Amino acid sequence: MSEIKTISEPAREIPVRCEVDVLVVGGGPAGIMAAEAAAESGARTMLIENRGFLGGNLAIGLPVLGFLGRKGNPIIKGAPERFIGRLRDKGAASEHVPCKLHVSLTIIDPEQAKSEALATMERAGVEVLMYAMAVDVVKRGSDVCGVVIESKAGREAILAHTVIDCTGDGDVAFRAGVECRKGDANGGMQPPTLMFAMQGVDVDALRRAIVEHPDIYDMDTMPAEQFRRRNFITVGLRRQIAEARDAGIDIPVARTILITGIADDEIWVNMSRVNGVDSTDPESYTRGEIAARRQIYDIERYLKRFVPGFADARMKCVAPFMGIRESRVIVGRYILTADDILACRRFDDAVAVASYPVDIHHAVGGDCTLYWCDDCYDIPYRSLVPAAVGGLLVAGRCASLSHEAMASARVMSTCMAMGEAAGRAAAIAAREGIGAGDIDVEMLQRELVNSGAYLRK
Numbered sequence: 009m010s011e012i013k014t015i016s017e018p019a020r021e022i023p024v025r026c027e028v029d030v031l032v033v034g035g036g037p038a039g040i041m042a043a044e045a046a047a048e049s050g051a052r053t054m055l056i057e058n059r060g061f062l063g064g065n066l067a068i069g070l071p072v073l074g075f076l077g078r079k080g081n082p083i084i085k086g087a088p089e090r091f092i093g094r095l096r097d098k099g100a101a102s103e104h105v106p107c108k109l110h111v112s113l114t115i116i117d118p119e120q121a122k123s124e125a126l127a128t129m130e131r132a133g134v135e136v137l138m139y140a141m142a143v144d145v146v147k148r149g150s151d152v153c154g155v156v157i158e159s160k161a162g163r164e165a166i167l168a169h170t171v172i173d174c175t176g177d178g179d180v181a182f183r184a185g186v187e188c189r190k191g192d193a194n195g196g197m198q199p200p201t202l203m204f205a206m207q208g209v210d211v212d213a214l215r216r217a218i219v220e221h222p223d224i225y226d227m228d229t230m231p232a233e234q235f236r237r238r239n240f241i242t243v244g245l246r247r248q249i250a251e252a253r254d255a256g257i258d259i260p261v262a263r264t265i266l267i268t269g270i271a272d273d274e275i276w277v278n279m280s281r282v283n284g285v286d287s288t289d290p291e292s293y294t295r296g297e298i299a300a301r302r303q304i305y306d307i308e309r310y311l312k313r314f315v316p317g318f319a320d321a322r323m324k325c326v327a328p329f330m331g332i333r334e335s336r337v338i339v340g341r342y343i344l345t346a347d348d349i350l351a352c353r354r355f356d357d358a359v360a361v362a363s364y365p366v367d368i369h370h371a372v373g374g375d376c377t378l379y380w381c382d383d384c385y386d387i388p389y390r391s392l393v394p395a396a397v398g399g400l401l402v403a404g405r406c407a408s409l410s411h412e413a414m415a416s417a418r419v420m421s422t423c424m425a426m427g428e429a430a431g432r433a434a435a436i437a438a439r440e441g442i443g444a445g446d447i448d449v450e451m452l453q454r455e456l457v458n459s460g461a462y463l464r465k
């Protein structure tokens with residue numbers, strides 16, 4: 009075995025691929041909204057994405073949670089609502105359905121979401137580069153002024169007035185030297201899940217079992233009546249999991265989480281779980297992906313034997329990657345906390361409104377804890393602005409959020425709203441020739457409201 013532990017990489021010139029006003033890194037819910045908003049606001053905008061499709065977790069079979077607030081009113085409007093509206097026009101999204109546990113859910117078709125994300129970029133005039141991963145930053149003093157990408161074409165730089173990190177993992181911020189945190193006080197992070205879809209499900213049979221026999225088919229805190237609706241998420245069936253375990257089927261979670269699909273006989277399954285995975289470590293992510301892929305076949309067996317409506321169903325597809333609930337968050341000018349959420353706090357620099365509960369899938373074991381605010385809370389602009397590094401905004405689940413606050417603000421509607429705010433802010437910064445941390449936040453708020461976003465008066 010060689011004793012060599014490190015090697016020196018020689019310094020080299022790398023080509024500058026292009027220069028833009030706003031560079032968005034990561035094409036998930038936050039990134040597509042950031043790029044659309046920046047371009048719509050007149051900035052020359054580019055979006056880079058390391059996968060071969062846009063959408064991030066919009067593409068793994070999840071419903072979009074949190075478009076409505078606890079009081080049933082719409083709290084996410086603007087670009088995210090228009091995106092869902094376009095999907096709805098194609099029959100690829102449901103209405104926003106109120107839910108006692110999840111506040112609201114909106115079912116989407118993951119493949120159509122990918123296509124609509126691309127169409128949105130095209131319509132807004134965003135230049136998209138896929139199969140390119142941001143691996144480093146270009147800095148001028150303490151300010152980020154570009155990103156280094158790696159692709160099959162090699163290593164290149166893209167320069168920008170403002171970079172928006174929407175990578176979920178805070179990759180750009182981390183490389184730029186922004187202080188980042190991970191997990192709870194012990195570093196424990198919410199576990200990931202590899203989603204999969206079943207087709208040929210008799211959803212009516214499942215619905216009837218829950219509505220007519222809530223004593224047998226428990227739904228935790230949700231009233232059985234809620235399941236009369238076309239679209240729902242089950243969270244429960246603890247007894248059935250216990251029976252499956254007694255029969256020797258290994259189930260990694262305490263509750264059965266099933267989500268109706270766009271097709272009548274389709275159910276998405278959110279039940280694999282691998283504790284201790286760190287998505288910023290490829291060895292750990294690989295171990296998790298392999299373990300989760302093993303789990304899904306046990307879960308399929310469980311559903312077919314123990315859950316009404318699944319006897320004749322079969323696995324239709326597996327999500328293109330295991331979804332990550334938690335990894336890095338940045339330390340920004342303000343760290344949003346659980347106290348802020350539970351107090352329904354308002355901020356002078358509010359740029360989005362959210363209402364989803366603090367929903368923590370435990371880092372250890374297989375259960376989950378949820379707690380709600382009575383109404384809704386604000387996301388302040390300062391939570392998108394890194395504390396000590398300029399030229400950079402961060403939107404989505406890696407914004408400046410405590411472990412508990414992230415467990416609420418991570419839902420996709422909120423990430424989309426944060427993305428829209430960051431995109432408009434970055435465009436203002438480019439237009440005015442100033443840093444994104446120095447913009448007039450009242451101007452940003454006016455632009456957000458003028459373009460249809462919801463902010464509390």
Ligand SMILES: Cc1cc2nc3c(=O)[nH]c(=O)nc-3n(C[C@H](O)[C@H](O)[C@H](O)COP(=O)(O)OP(=O)(O)OC[C@H]3O[C@@H](n4cnc5c(N)ncnc54)[C@H](O)[C@@H]3O)c2cc1C
Nearest residue numbers: 034036037038058064065073142176201331332404405420
């Ligand atoms: C299993 C699971 C269940 C969930 N359930 C729900 C739910 O039911 N409803 C809901 O609303 N939310 C749910 N969430 C939360 C939600 O999906 C995420 O928090 C949300 O998608 C985060 O959005 P984002 O844009 O910040 O990041 P992501 O959706 O992770 O998107 C990040 C994008 O950046 C790209 N990227 C990453 N690094 C780089 C790089 N270095 N260079 C280039 N591109 C890069 C990725 O490929 C990806 O496309 C769930 C999450 C998980 C994992």
